[in-house]
Amino acid sequence: MSISKPVYVYLQRPDSGEWVTVGRYKAGRPGEGFFKYAPSYIDAGLAWGIDPRNLPFLPGTDLTAPRYQGLHDVLRDACPDAWGQALLRQEHNLPEGGPPLQYLLKASNLDRWGALAVGSSPKPPDAKMNNPGLPQLNDVVEELVALAARRPAIRPNVRARLVRTASVGGARPKATVRGELGQFWLVKPEIATDPANIPLLEHAAQQWGAASGLNFAKTVYHPAERGWSAVRVLRFDRTDRQRHMCVSAASLLQAEYPGLLQTDRWSYPRLAEELRLAGAPVEDRIELFGRMVFNAVCGNDDDHVRNHAIVYDADERRWRLAPAFDVVPNPVETPMRLQMQLSQGRFDITRDAVLTDAHRFGFTGAPEAIAYLDDLLKRITAGFDGAAQWLDHDWKQVLQERLSHQVSILSRGQSTNDRQGV
Ligand SMILES: Nc1ncnc2c1ncn2[C@@H]1O[C@H](COP(=O)(O)OP(=O)(O)OP(=O)(O)O)[C@@H](O)[C@H]1O
Ligand SMILES: [Mg+2]
Incomplete structure (x- = not known):
């Protein structure tokens, strides 16, 4: 597919499972790209936006792509990362350092993340799945x-x-x-x-x-x-043959990843606010707060912006925080910081940093956030033994010590918020 020709974007409808052409992407001058919702999509009365943050459903408008060298965030989400990109480069003799668009075009629709596919025909293909059993x-x-x-x-x-089929992300x-x-x-x-x-x-x-x-x-x-x-x-x-629309936290936070490490944009409370704007219920924001605390306790400091996502729930007709994935305790050391801010400008694993912006996660006030945190720390502590059955003696000990250490840092009495309110 030539880059100057339009790239049609297809969506598997969340309701009927039918594939439709949702829009077209066009590259402009180097670094420029445009996405427009398809007239046929609009005429059919369809109105799902494929990225609530960056590509809201705005019929008739050519929407620009400020990141990824002119590729829209959610289209970048449908591309492979380091692992799949390396395979595609080998397979197609692609240059290293080429624009992200080349991976969108070369990756197969068979196994893309989310519910989007792309092609050169204005008509949608029947994008099948073809995975080993x-x-x-x-x-x-x-x-x-x-x-x-x-x-x-x-x-x-x-x-x-x-x-x-190497289209899914990750290294x-x-x-x-x-x-x-x-x-x-x-x-x-x-x-x-x-x-x-x-x-x-x-x-x-x-x-x-x-x-x-x-x-x-x-x-x-x-x-x-x-x-x-x-x-x-x-x-x-x-779910079976149905693909569900997804958007990464990188897209919601408008933070290019991998690439420029714009860590000022990497933030749990900001992501919580993006969840609210995307229409997710308050329990998802509180769940995100819980995951932030869990990452701090287990020492998962690979919690970057492509390791969180939202997924469209067709029954509820709204975006929801996707289940947590790629949570791996740091195998070498107990981290003192996370990759995303726990509160404005703060990456440190401390009770202060956890509680300072708790209101942005939807808690009604300081007492609720404090009660949730203290209860969660108990639940994380109680949940350890079952999970630790999987580990050998040495790893059990490493993580047990880490658990005790991190919980003591995050426990009551360790923060000025306990006295002053959040
Ligand atoms: N359970 C899941 N369901 C749907 N998509 C998932 C799931 N887990 C991961 N993904 C998608 O696949 C990508 C890669 O998965 P994952 O993060 O587990 O791999 P990784 O190679 O360990 O990542 P990293 O580069 O962060 O180390 C994720 O960024 C996400 O887009
Ligand atoms: Mg990952």
Whole structure:
């Protein structure tokens, strides 16, 4: 597909599952791009905006793209990141450092994140999914590990399929497998350069978050069968054949990621406000506050802006905070800071930083925020034992000590907010 031609953007309708052409993207001068909702979409009476922050449904208007060298944020969300980009570069001989648009055009619609697809025809294709099934999980894991290590294919047909469908984001090797009951799972294997069994840590953290009463994506751990373990994570942007619209926190916060590290825009309270503007209920903002605290306690300081998202709920007809994903305790040290601000200008893991902007998460006042925090710290502490069953003695001890340390920092008496109100 030539870059100067229009790129049609398709959407799988949240209500009927039918594919429609939602708009067209056009590149302008270098660094410029325009998106316009399609006349056919407007004429059909459809009005879902594909990104509530950056591409509101404004019929007839050419909407510009201020980031990603002229690619709109939500279209960038539908592109692969480091892992998939490297595969696409190899496969198509693409230059490193090319514009993000090249990955949108080369990545396959088969496995994109969310409910968007792109193509050169004004008419939408029937963008099918084509993922290996669960019985092939060990083959997939083995092939991903070989790919990551730049070793030749073990099973050329599996490799070809993985390369063809590498559209989902993230830096680690991954692939989607289809499970029973129309479920789709992201499979993330251990790799040789990992300082620890990362899939196991990720699984334990996801179990721990859920045991603490937070909404964490379901995971299943696969111990190493052919040398490498893996975690599989239930995809929240798929239910059987239906794809659900998604937007990353990077897009909501208008912060390019990866790229310029605009950490002034990386903020939990700002994200909470974006959730409100997107129409999510107050419980989602409080859930986000809870995840911020959980990340601080478990030591997940890889909580960057592509590790949070919203997903469109067709039944409720509104955007909701997506389940927590990619929560991994730092395997090397106990962090003192998170990547996103806990309150205005503050990245430090302290009770003060947690409570200072609590009102922006929708709490009615200081007493409610304090009560929620104190109760959550108890729930996180109580949830540890179950999750720790997955870990060996040494890791259990590391995380137990971390838990005690971080909880003591975040506990009552450690903040001026306890006395002054939030
Ligand atoms: N459970 C899920 N359902 C739907 N999409 C998901 C899920 N988990 C992750 N994703 C999407 O896939 C991307 C990559 O996944 P993930 O963050 O787990 O991978 P990673 O390679 O470990 O990421 P990173 O680059 O942050 O280390 C996410 O940014 C998100 O867009
Ligand atoms: Mg990630």
